[in-house]
Amino acid sequence: MATIAEALGVALDHHMGGRLDAAETLYRRILDADPGQADALHLLGVLAGQTGRADRGADLIRQAMAQRPDAADYPSNLGALLDAAGQPAAAAAACRRALALRPDFAVAWARLGGAAHRMGAADAALDALRRAASLDPADRDSAGRAALLLRRRAVALREGGRLDAAFDALRRAVTLDPGSADGWLDAAQLAHRLGDRAAALAGFRAALALAPAQPDGWGARAALLDEGGESAAALAASRRALIADPTLTAAWINRGAAFLGRGRHAAAAQSARRALALNPTAAAALCNLATALRSLGAVTAGVPLLRRGQRLGSYDAERGLLSAILYDPTLTEEARYAEALAFARRRAPAGLPAVPTFRNDPAPDRRLRIGYLSADLRDHPVARNIAPILANHDRAAVEVALYATDPRTDAMTERLRGFADLWRPVAGLGDAAIAERIRADGVDALVTLAGRFDANRPLVAAHRPAPVLISAHDGGTSGLPGMDALFTDRVLAPRSGAERFRERPFRLPGFYAFDPMTDAPPPHPVGHGADRPLTFGSLNNPAKVNDAVLTLWARVLRAVPGSRLLLRYRDQFLEPLLRDHVVAVLAGCGVAADRLVFPDGAADRRHHLAVYHEIDIALDTHPFSGATTSFEALWMGVPVVTLCGDSMMGRVSAAHLRAAGAAELIAGDADGFVAIAADLAADPQRRAAYHAGLRARLAAAPLMNGPLRARQFERACRALWRRWLKHR
Template sequence: MSKHLAQAEALSARAGQAVAARRLDEAESLLRRALKLAPGEAALWCNLGSVQGMAGHLDEAERSFRRASQLAPSLGDIWTNLGRIQLMRGDFASAEADARKGAQLAPNSAVAAKTLGDVLLCQGRADAAALELGRALTLRPDWVEALNSLSSALKQTDRLVEAVAVCRRSLALAPTDTAARNLVLALTYLPDCGDDELFQAQSDWAARVMPLPGGGLPPPANSPDPMRRLRVGYLSADFRNHPVARNVIEVLRHHDRAEVEVFAYAHLPAPDELSREIESLVDGWRDITRINDRQAARLIHDDGIDILVSLAGWTGDNRPGICAWRPAAVQVSYHDVGSSALPVMDAWLTDEALHPGHTTERFSERLIRLPCFYLHAPIADLPPVSPLPAGTDGPITFASFNNPVKVTPPMLDLWARVLAAVPESRMMLKYAAAFADAAMRERFIQAFASRGVAAERLVFGQDRLPRPEHLALYQQVDVALDTFPFNGSTTSFEALTMGVPVVTLAGGRFVSRVGISLLTALGLEDLAAQDADGFVALAAALCADRQKLAALRAGLRQRVQSSPLLDAPTYTRHLENAFRDLWRQWCSAA
């Protein structure tokens, strides 16, 4: 080995250590120094591309991998990494082509098999994804990251109990943040998961991420003036084309800048047009993609944030562990699917429908009930509301456009009972391009068949459509049926906006009361059933009176548009009032 190559490899090893500590700028600098010493080493270019991809520099990452492919075109790792970059871009066709090439060139590579599995999973082809992820685990049995991906694939294929078991196995091997959060999410979807079991999993995660005594940040040194302008920070990995961003952007547009100064802390490997719009709406934009949780917390602390709002912490790539460092004076959970269980999370935003006074859900935070929890962004390019598709005597079309992971066996039981109660009715199912997967369609056909519903009564929307075309499908739908225990949110709002009433089953936790929260905001809480029999009866009764159903459809869009769900100025004032009350309490205790 030449002296220069040995030095380059030593620098690459140091870069690996920097990546492990999430010091991505340092890692990139070390790899560039290594490449000056050994510019013909494909592995170094591959390592550089990986770091650039982690940092969200996708164009630079692709150039590095392309350079590596010129030096070593038969090296499977290069194509596998290119597939991951294309996946981050959302270019699924290119991602699959590159990932398949990587898997073919390196048939014994667990990484190649996992990458192809991840690509297939993101395309909604969960059965095929599970096979590839299983192959990755055959090659590398105790690989936690592959187990985490497999748990997601199992959730999508109606194997929730197996998904929970895989999550627990992953957690036993390595008690990582991702493994613990995956378990919480899997339990959230599980119909028979009790309140205590879920809260225990949430609390176990919180205990793992809390810093050791004496190892945290200095206490926030914010000035305890109860009336001064507040610094409010929003923490999210969803500041992009995502339902959370599309809702929160209306708050950002309507914040009273005399009352609040707004910061955004964004983890965004692949920012998009909506990211840039959000950046333009805030006073301070902080990209935390390239730094670890402690560094991000230090940044928030040094910015003097009074109220830190953690958005949807349990889901996606969000980083609620940052809050464990207590970087802000007051910390608030918003748009999350359950309690953070963090002792340093002060409040959880909700409303009376989501958490009535008799709620049995367990949580560590103080509940702050807004007059209405949900605020949705107005939808551009709305197709017109059609007349009732069934008319006065035609067959009724029910529908669910929710994620298939939300369609649990108990919900299928209820849907089948509804179809039996409404003769000649049919059920339309769509979620992105999930039902383009023949295995997914067949699984639902068999599930309904076992419940007495023939295949010809099922309609599958198979294409990933632009939003206006997707919404136009509701012109074929008479009534939407919600999911349980995890209700729809954006999906239900879209149905209601298109004039389609939603029948929901209200449960005992936040995620199973989203439907009743939305309907209450519209004065339609009578469409929320309190038990299984009530759900079937409600859906059947709604279809029995066609005149009433047609009138409801005709007026539903106007009802939505004049409701609190789209009243961003009033909603934002309520939110600011809640922040001010929390701030006053902090000042009193300071």
Template sequence: MSKTQKEQVARLIGQAGQAVQAGRIADADAFLRRAVKLAPKDAAIWCNLGMVSAMSRRHIDAIGQFGKALALSPDLGAAHVNLARVLFEVERYVEAEKHARRALALAPNGPVELKMLADVAVRRGRTTEGAHLLNRALAIRPDWVDALNSLASVHRLEGRPHRAVELYGRCLAIKPLESAARNLVLTHYYDTASTPQSLAAAVAGWVKLHAHLAPLPAPANDRDPDRRLKIGYVSADLRNHPVAGNIEDVLAAHDRQTFEIFVYSLTAGADQVTQRLAGKVDHWRQAAGVSDAVLARQIRDDGIDILIILAGWTGDNRLRLAALKPAPLQVSWHDFGTSGLAGMDGWITDAVIHPPGQTGEEFGEELLRLPCFYYEPRPESAPEVAVPPCLTGQPVTFGSFNHPVKMTDASLALWAETMQAVPGSRLLLKYRDQFGETGLKERYVERFGALGIGPERLLFRGDTQSEADHLAAYAHVDIGLDPFPFNGSTTTWQALYMGVPVVTLAGSRFVGRVGLSLLTALGLPELAATTPADFVKIAVELAADPGRLRDLRAGMRARIDSSPLVDAAGYTRALEAVLRDFWRRRWCQA
């Protein structure tokens, strides 16, 4: 390479850095692509290009670019740690851990490297290891908010929401980190000590971070109440994910004569589900990596009438988009609670989750009640329903396949009390492959031991790879136990589909009443308790009645077939009716 070319490469790298600082990621990408053409064997440029691709949520490009960097320079630590991050984000955790460990070997005291390996360890269920690594990182950088945020999340995962709240608060006192503010809100939903006032304060704190987001000029959408409406869905979960499962058949069932369907996909790691979904709507807009302002302008230019933001509080979803008011009406669906945003007009729910006149939540949105909140797809790979294990000579086996973050101290205490009331009973715990990790199993043996339940009464499953294997594991469960104050939803549905009755404790918030909603839709509201004592009583009576367990199991699929939970057409018509009425009242008559 000539001196002139070297100078040009250096200049392009400098321009790329300036572009990143200014938030002009597309320009940075263009500069680096020009640089790498001039210096194709420069590993650092390939690494920088991978980082820019990752910023744009182009994960496949980033993985390839980091791979090229490592082919040229196998010990380039920055490439290992950044590749680990991208692999982590697309849920390729085994590969992510390999590169995270190599990065840490190259920089044993690197805070970024320590945190990267910690994040992987935590996601794989090794929270004790993760906490140790994060504490090492914080010993080097005490006020590093990203590490504090992750450590707080470890405490939340381990059932210590009070400690998590403290650490999120410490993090926010140092720097107003958006993810920490959002995590603080979410933690309140897992905390039995959370009050309406403390939750409202956490939501207000998150909203304050977005006070700078000024809404677009008022839209001029035609106020004809009966015209064909443009409905826009925004989600980062349009892949193999429960939210995608909840909406796929609904998207396909929309009446195209009266509704035109747009999807704004924030999904970075597309899969076969993504491809299927894209073929079931009128317009598919890829928006991963697109700024809020650009996305809002796209939505406005498309003339969307009602924008539905899915699961906005979670993951890479963008609840804050509602603050920009890109559509006349904005609606929240499949989310945990109120957005707190003035720009969010409606919140989809049902009369069981939010009983008229009896709702125990604070919110500013109008409640849009469906006949039944959930539509659930039948699992395609589900095996036949098995007989209850207690009828095959085994002890009564309770079970929960929920995320460990939902297994709060209060949940475990209630489950232990239930087990004490059913001598010899066992508890099977499973969540993906996480309970295959020795550290996680040891932690639960310790937690239950403190509650008087010995290790011989605990069963762990972490070896199921396919959905069919996962569902087959329910054959080993007699009675499902729902966590609280944050109920299961997909896990409850899967248990019920496999014939397993689930006992739930209904709370006062949305997240604590979804179990009741599912059971009510199946004509089984008697399995929902209103007090902890009722929870134990219901579970104990079920355990003492193997005949009822047999009948419930044998008849569950028939219940499901006749319920609104699997009626995609009926569910979609009800949703459309709610949206049409909302449109007429809130826009056409405004």
């Protein structure tokens, strides 16, 4: 006759094999022979729960627990039964009893996690599931459920603005469940938003390795690569996204952005139009199309697109509009001013104190901490212009803090970092958080650089992060009510000028500052050009070369028979759409295509500057004149003829020419522009004098005297600091 232990083993075999009726019969026979047999009571209770008799099963397991109070698996199975019966609180209590007996019981932790989750105790559930996964690495179900809870927590944290905490939750989620492509994608997208480029790239790489056909992952990776300047890789990623899903609007948008980064503006426009065909309200596509059109010389056509994006609530469209209006020759200065004020009204945060409390030491003559906020602290015209000032600040009088809102770095970044007492990378922070960082650093005067352009953050100033707020290198007024001053000079912003400013124009003796371009080739020798026609030229961005500019240049070419016009900006004038438009406009003005020259793009700055050896006279643009471009032309000994405009951006070339002692090249109207250019074309000796002497004139000018410019900046900041002390 079989023993009870043998009979229990046979019953358990039936139970595990799914032969539940046979198992129940044997369990009952064992209990008939020994009513207090704990294992039979326990297993019959488990079986009863499995067959829909939860109350009877729970009663049997409790009887078993009374017989064997030290058996941890009894209350653990009771917890599973109760949870399945819709009693999570009782289930959790049973699991805790099991864990009190056996703290390393992975199954009980897992069951406690499930019960706690159903009770709405997310923290307790997460803790229990993580304990289960750590005790039993093979328990991928607990790890996956814990990861899912962390991802849900991350959503709530992100919606509450706690981005760092949300990212930490996602990082822990993918550690628990590294096989979740969605988890990696969530983490990568948030890392991207926080400005952690390395973490974002790693996340996208992991997500796409797990799910290679995931269009959203490829599309998001394309956006990240494009922002980092890796436009070729971004194009490849967007192509993969579109292979997976040709109807993915975001992928067409990212493809367009990547084409913009490659300087392929016609292709960018085509991609933007594909995106808009899929989603006419895709504001990012409207921005891409407007940017592409501007770079194809059609800025006026792009402005309505940006206004559409603005009406859709797109911040990027509003920022793009603030830039575009500087290039549009159809707008008045009053209209540009009104646009800046409207941006400030819509976007400046409400409810901030007009005069916040600052803890800065109020001593008027102490060492000032001047902060500079910029996305362009790399090889960029703004960085090249601010470098001579940063390099020459009087360290006894000034402490420098640099706030970088773009994570990209290069050799110029490292150079600028060397001039800073404080270096703060703030790309992943919101406007309010950046303002708080600046305030906590005790900055006395904050200079926001080129606020409306690139990835700059003009609305940081709306949070009043420092006692003194200064705008510099912007295209016009910031429109912000709290901005104290805009640094400019008497040429850029004459007191009787038409341009209007919300802030006080602080007119320095001179605004622009440049370092010598030591990598530039020498100006071409006198007499060069006898073997070719007299050549006018412009190396300005084609965004500045609107139809009104082309019409004015055509008048110059007609006034100088046999002359030609050279146009180059990287490779953009080689784009058929742009080149054909330029040819058509000039042909309509009586200038044949054979008088136009479109040289290939140069690989580096030295070769770019050497193109000036083929230009006798540079023709400027309007209403947005050359800035760095005009300085480079003058440094290369090429005279620049400019039409002095009504705005700061229309008067930059005039400022450079006055600094170089060549104010005679500044025209007050279109007739004067044509006359100056034609007279200069007819006077080879005068041109030779310019070619021989302009570089030396610039080198001796105040705009290349870094220490002088630094003192002027410092005195202005000190005056504004004292003014704040007086009126605070």
